[in-house]
Amino acid sequence: MTSLPQAKRFNWSNLGLRVASAAVMGPAVLVAAWFGGWPFLVLIAVGVALLSIEWGGMSAPRAPTRISGAVTVAVLAAVFLSYQGHDLLAWGAVVAGALAAALVARGVAERPADAAFGVAYIAPACVCLIWLRSTNQGEWWTLMLFLVTWSADIGAFAVGSALKGPKLWPRFSPNKTWSGFVGGLGCAALMGALIALPSALDIPLPQAVMPGFQLNLWAAALIGLAVGLATMAGDLWESALKRRFGVKDSGDLIPGHGGLLDRVDGLMFAVVVMAIARLANQWGWGH
Known part of the structure; x- marks a missing residue:
């Protein structure tokens, strides 16, 4: 019976950078989450924009800015609706935003399914996070x-x-x-x-x-x-x-x-x- 391949060795050269980054980001996230309110909303909104930019860069190399913009708008619409307590509307916005992102991608010769999945991938986590903190x-x-x-x-x-x-x-x-x-x-x-x-x-x-x-x-x-x-x-x-x-x-x-x-x-x-x-x-x- 053939044994499973062994894992590659971890690259320890950037461990210091990883620890330093975590030491800066971790406390900031915990403080914003603990106090909630607008600092928490701003943290999530900034995260949405950055995640959307990364998604556009990965999934739509020919038109990353347009796809990133479409995903950002779609996800932020759901986030703000959830923050206002309109949870059902927020989930509806996720579906509508995914469809809208797909249309934008089709208009710039990118894959509609990838743009729609970007919204479906990012938005549910953000909506759930807003709801969890509000309970x-x-x-x-x-x-x-x-x-x-x-x-x-x-x-x-x-x-x-x-x-x-x-x-x-x-x-x-x-x-x-x-x-x-x-x-x-x-x-x-x-x-x-x-x-x-x-x-x-x-x-x-x-x-x-x-x-x-x-x-x-x-x-x-x-x-x-x-x-x-x-x-x-x-x-x-x-x-x-x-x-x-x-x-x-x-x-x-x-x-x-x-x-x-x-x-x-x-x-x-x-x-x-x-x-x-x-x-x-x-x-x-x-x-």
Whole structure:
């Protein structure tokens, strides 16, 4: 029986840049998410514009500006509708925006399906993120989203680098391993449980710190596991997209990481799963 190919060695030369970039971006994202309001909206709007620019550059090399503009307008329309509490209209705007982007692409001799998919790829994550933060104790659910997603990424990198072993999906992502996959899932589940631990153990905390945040410990671990799995899936999906478009990175915005899409690929899947978990929690699951 032929053994699976071993993963390539990680390029450690840009590790310092990766850590520095994360140290700058991470706290800024957490602060904006915690306080919500217009800083959070501005953060998302800027992210939408940057992601749309990267998508246009990857998917529409003959007319990147027009496709980027069409995707940006379509996604921002859905984001602003969601921010105003018009969730059904926001999802309708996603569908209408995808169709409009396809028409723009057809008019400039680009592939309509790729332009439409750009809207369908970026918008749902943004709408779910806006909705998640707007729910009761949304700051905690959003914090949990980011911490679990980052834990999955860090755990996968650390365990995969230490243990190496067979590749997870060598055709599209030669550096990802099965050991990293399992390590990432374990770290994500652990982080989910840690966030719910104070309430599960009835540890008294100031109301300003954790005002009645109630989530069953096992439910929190299961959410962490599901969000971690979505993070891995999003990362692999973006690797497949880059292979399809023939690019190494989505861009060069973030030193050591590549483009913004390279940094949030897992988050874009994870936030949808977290939103589903939050909705289930509102219906009584996980208390």
